[in-house]
Amino acid sequence: MKKMTTLMALAFTGALSTPLWAADAVPHEAGIESEGYVWNKMEGEKLEALKARGDALRGEIAFEICQGCHRKGALGRDDGTYPRLAGQHASVLIKQMTDVRAGRRDNPKMLPFAGHDALSVQDIADISVYLRSLPSPADNGKGDGKALTKGKQLYDKDCATCHADNGEGDGPKFYPRVSGQHYKYLLREAVAIRDGARRNANPMMVKAIKKYSDQDLEALSDYISRFASK
Amino acid sequence: MNHKRSQILTALLLAGGFWATAHAGDAKEIAASVCAACHGEDGNSVAPTFPKLAGQNAVYLQKQLKDFLSGKRKNEAMEPFLGSFSDGDTSALGVHFAREKTAPGTVEDATLVEAGRKLFQDGNTDSGIPACAGCHQVDGMGNDRYPRLAGQHQTYTLAQMQNFKSGARNNDKGKIMRSVAERLTEAEMKAVSEYLAGMEVK
Numbered sequence: 352m353k354k355m356t357t358l359m360a361l362a363f364t365g366a367l368s369t370p371l372w373a374a375d376a377v378p379h380e381a382g383i384e385s386e387g388y389v390w391n392k393m394e395g396e397k398l399e400a401l402k403a404r405g406d407a408l409r410g411e412i413a414f415e416i417c418q419g420c421h422r423k424g425a426l427g428r429d430d431g432t433y434p435r436l437a438g439q440h441a442s443v444l445i446k447q448m449t450d451v452r453a454g455r456r457d458n459p460k461m462l463p464f465a466g467h468d469a470l471s472v473q474d475i476a477d478i479s480v481y482l483r484s485l486p487s488p489a490d491n492g493k494g495d496g497k498a499l500t501k502g503k504q505l506y507d508k509d510c511a512t513c514h515a516d517n518g519e520g521d522g523p524k525f526y527p528r529v530s531g532q533h534y535k536y537l538l539r540e541a542v543a544i545r546d547g548a549r550r551n552a553n554p555m556m557v558k559a560i561k562k563y564s565d566q567d568l569e570a571l572s573d574y575i576s577r578f579a580s581k
Numbered sequence: 582m583n584h585k586r587s588q589i590l591t592a593l594l595l596a597g598g599f600w601a602t603a604h605a606g607d608a609k610e611i612a613a614s615v616c617a618a619c620h621g622e623d624g625n626s627v628a629p630t631f632p633k634l635a636g637q638n639a640v641y642l643q644k645q646l647k648d649f650l651s652g653k654r655k656n657e658a659m660e661p662f663l664g665s666f667s668d669g670d671t672s673a674l675g676v677h678f679a680r681e682k683t684a685p686g687t688v689e690d691a692t693l694v695e696a697g698r699k700l701f702q703d704g705n706t707d708s709g710i711p712a713c714a715g716c717h718q719v720d721g722m723g724n725d726r727y728p729r730l731a732g733q734h735q736t737y738t739l740a741q742m743q744n745f746k747s748g749a750r751n752n753d754k755g756k757i758m759r760s761v762a763e764r765l766t767e768a769e770m771k772a773v774s775e776y777l778a779g780m781e782v783k
Contacts (some may be wrong), residue, residue: 415726416757419704419711432706460709463760470755 377462378454382550383557390553391525396472397449403476405441410481413474416464425482429492431535437485438531438580440522444479447551455551487531487580494534494573498566502574505567509559510575518578530578537572608673615665616674619658625684629734631658636683636732636782640725643675645752654752686732686778690771697776700769708764713773716757721780726754732782735774742770 382388418425420433427435436444450456451465463469470478506514514520518530529537543549545560545568560568613622616634620626624635634642648654650668666674688694702719704712713730717723721731730738744750745762753759762770 412726415716416711416755417715419713419715420706420709422712423715428706430706463756464711468756469760 377459378452380454382455383547383552383554384550388554390551390555391446395449396452396475397446399472400445400449400475400479401442403473405476405478405480407477407481407484409474410477410479413470413478414481416469417478420461420464425485426487427491427533427536429490429533429535431492431533431539434536434540435487435491435532436482438487439482439528440520440525441476441479441483442522442525443520443527444482445475446525448475448479450551457548457550489531489580491531491576491580492533492535493576494538494569496573498570499574499577501567502570502572505563505571506574510571513555514575518575529575531580532576534572534576537575538568541568541572607670608677611666611670611674612677615662620678623684624678624681626734629736630740631734632737633683633686633733634678635681637675637678637729638723638725639672639675639679641675641723641728642678643671646671646674648752654750683729683732683782685782686734686780688775688779689735690775691779693772693775694779696769697772697774700773701776705764705769710761710764710769713761720783721777722783730777731780733777735771735778738774738777739770742774746770 383390414421414425417436421427421436422433425436427433427437447456448465448470451458451461452467452470513524513526514529515526518528520526520528540549541560541563542565544552544556545563547557563571612624616624619628619631620634624637625633645654646666647668649656649659649663650666650671700710701713701717701721704710704715714721716727717730718727721729723729741750742762742765745753745758746765748759751759765773
């Protein structure tokens with residue numbers, strides 16, 4: 352599992368070679384690895400996108416460049432490579448997109464399709480409003496179902512306070528909806544957050560799951576993947 | 582005064598109508614006298630190095646023509662003809678070719694089609710290649726923003742992907758196609774070109 356973790360971290364942060372025409376440097380901003388890191392600082396493009404009035408129809412058009420990976424209807428893939436975005440809080444989507452653009456969340460695969468050449472701040476607001484309105488059916492990827500009691504116990508103890516009893520999250524607080532998400536994606540991100548690889552993570556969450564084993568995270572992700580979808 | 586104003590308006594509208602009709606006529610004439618030699622009389626080129634324009638989306642065609650005129654898109658074969666039409670003709674030319682019917686393409690290497698289909702519809706999650714269908718649509722018909730690819734000559738499709746990859750073609754929206762092509766292997770580009778050539782034309 353440790354090996355798997357390393358592999359996943361590599362796949363996630365692995366540098367893709369930069370082509371000659373891509374003159375823009377890969378953005379990098381201080382994250383959770385830095386002293387004085389403040390989670391979800393309200394500034395820059397994030398603030399602009401939150402202030403902008405999003406339009407779902409424009410968002411559907413702008414989302415065309417995203418749906419090659421996140422799939423039609425933003426349902427993602429159950430192999431965990433691309434998360435489900437349908438039904439996610441607009442605030443969360445804005446935070447994650449602007450974090451990727453700013454280099455607070457490392458995602459070289461996504462960057463060219465969410466960077467400044469590809470999307471405007473208004474596009475981000477539009478896409479977020481479009482995605483939040485989409486249904487998230489119960490066909491998301493699940494775990495093996497073998498440790499659900501343990502998963503529930505961990506969730507109720509450490510996760511429900513922020514992500515809510517049924518995984519609805521909390522839009523105004525930027526806590527993601529986790530219900531309807533694919534098991535493999537939940538697990539991959541939980542591992543990355545625990546190990547510090549997801550640099551825009553909330554320190555409260557890192558602290559909450561710091562001592563979790565890989566098996567704990569598997570049980571937890573499996574339990575979450577079975578929440579009733581929106 | 583109001584009456585006079587409305588008379589002027591009517592005259593302007595009529596003139597506008599004649600102007601548009603004249604231009605539609607111009608487009609047909611330009612297509613026959615300028616474009617046909619390479620792109621075919623009905624917009625279905627015979628030589629596979631030249632793209633089929635028949636059935637291409639009008640707005641997309643217009644943008645490409647404007648880009649050729651402004652120099653944003655460069656092509657040696659197109660260069661000698663850029664003096665034969667102007668910015669004002671691009672809209673009518675786009676509409677003209679969009680109305681023509683695309684001739685079906687011919688698959689040259691059928692063994693590549695399935696790999697091409699998979700890449701087009703599903704992408705490559707290992708190398709981060711989005712499914713082409715995301716923008717170009719599941720049926721390869723594209724829309725105003727992204728070109729129709731169904732039925733296009735594989736030679737032309739392949740050359741465009743290679744040009745996006747090298748950066749020789751750089752008039753794509755938001756560097757999106759260059760970012761995708763950068764991740765495509767030569768084998769993937771060939772496979773998807775074959776799939777597109779054999780795709781059903783509507």
